[in-house]
Amino acid sequence: MAARFDVERFPRVSLGHGPTPLEEMPRLAAHLGGPPLLVKRDDCTGLALGGNKVRKLEYLLAEARADGADTVITVGGVQSNHARQTAAAAARIGLRCELVLPRMVERYDALYEENGNVLLDRLLGAGVHVVQDAEAATAKVLELGAAAEAAGGKAAFLPAGGSTATGALGYVRAAIELTEQCESRGLAPSRIVLAASTGGTQAGLVSGLAALESAIRVLGIAVYDTPEATAQRVRDLADATSGRLGRSRVAGDRIDVRGGYLGDGYGIPTEGMREALDLAARLEGLLLDPVYSGKAMAGLVDLARSGSLGGRNDAPVVFLHTGGTPALFAYGS
Ligand SMILES: *Cc1c(COP(=O)(O)O)cnc(C)c1O
Numbered sequence: 514m515a516a517r518f519d520v521e522r523f524p525r526v527s528l529g530h531g532p533t534p535l536e537e538m539p540r541l542a543a544h545l546g547g548p549p550l551l552v553k554r555d556d557c558t559g560l561a562l563g564g565n566k567v568r569k570l571e572y573l574l575a576e577a578r579a580d581g582a583d584t585v586i587t588v589g590g591v592q593s594n595h596a597r598q599t600a601a602a603a604a605r606i607g608l609r610c611e612l613v614l615p616r617m618v619e620r621y622d623a624l625y626e627e628n629g630n631v632l633l634d635r636l637l638g639a640g641v642h643v644v645q646d647a648e649a650a651t652a653k654v655l656e657l658g659a660a661a662e663a664a665g666g667k668a669a670f671l672p673a674g675g676s677t678a679t680g681a682l683g684y685v686r687a688a689i690e691l692t693e694q695c696e697s698r699g700l701a702p703s704r705i706v707l708a709a710s711t712g713g714t715q716a717g718l719v720s721g722l723a724a725l726e727s728a729i730r731v732l733g734i735a736v737y738d739t740p741e742a743t744a745q746r747v748r749d750l751a752d753a754t755s756g757r758l759g760r761s762r763v764a765g766d767r768i769d770v771r772g773g774y775l776g777d778g779y780g781i782p783t784e785g786m787r788e789a790l791d792l793a794a795r796l797e798g799l800l801l802d803p804v805y806s807g808k809a810m811a812g813l814v815d816l817a818r819s820g821s822l823g824g825r826n827d828a829p830v831v832f833l834h835t836g837g838t839p840a841l842f843a844y845g846s
Pocket residue numbers: 564565594595674676708709710711712713714715802805806835836837838
């Protein structure tokens with residue numbers, strides 16, 4: 514595939530297990546009465562409980578290392594999965610890691626601030642800096658960068674979610690992997706459904722599928738803010754990513770983000786999320802997370818029930834499980 518050649522020329526450190534499994538969800542599909550359902554298990558990327566950021570970090574840390582960095586600094590909510598995966602990736606290749614975690618969700622209890630991802634961040638040896646807001650986070654990032662330089666080192670800064678054109682290359686590669694899996698099994702899915710927040714995962718998939726001239730469409734479920742704002746981030750990142758691949762801008766109809774499943778805000782539980790977690794667990798033995806994959810699955814459940822994804826004789830739909838399950842332990846209440 515020409516697209517494989519496009520992405521394989523960028524430096525990458527191998528961090529994840531792959532190809533991740535592509536599994537059927539027959540009991541969930543029968544229960545919902547919609548199309549056949551598959552799940553692409555990117556919660557099983559392997560590194561320190563896995564998740565979608567591992568694929569992005571393979572390219573981001575290759576770039577940081579090539580730039581001579583000895584420290585990586587990144588930001589995310591207190592229960593950030595991206596922060597935990599960055600801490601693990603940095604440990605794996607011998608870089609120091611500093612995590613700046615603004616309080617993006619109104620929770621101050623011990624479960625939220627000490628369990629789940631935060632517990633793992635500390636275990637993985639990262640510096641953990643919980644700060645009040647985005648402004649304080651910026652100041653902290655600058656301070657930590659200056660400290661790294663004063664110590665004779667160099668810091669690489671990774672933005673929230675690892676969503677740059679470099680990070681998105683991980684999901685260009687994932688698009689190729691998934692396409693090959695589908696082809697070898699004679700599957701022709703109509704859509705991939707996933708949680709969209711900073712947008713790099715969706716942008717990488719869209720850019721990769723466009724480069725492959727694939728008929729598979731990508732449907733993002735907004736779990737961080739409005740679908741319009743999310744779609745704009747996906748658009749911008751897809752343009753930057755396609756540019757790096759030396760390809761033209763992806764067609765506008767490939768960028769599709771739906772709203773309606775966020776509820777009161779990022780990280781705040783919804784009824785639909787609770788139902789989706791229960792259905793996936795009880796019908797498929799599949800664990801979702803409360804912030805991302807649970808709300809994305811709430812979207813898939815709703816769309817499958819309403820018939821808008823087709824019926825049981827139609828093309829299958831792939832749910833991309835982006836990980837996040839360690840956050841379950843911070844959301845016990
Ligand atoms: C970061 C994350 C996402 C969102 O990915 P983006 O590339 O930021 O849109 C989805 N699910 C989980 C579990 C995540 O940690």
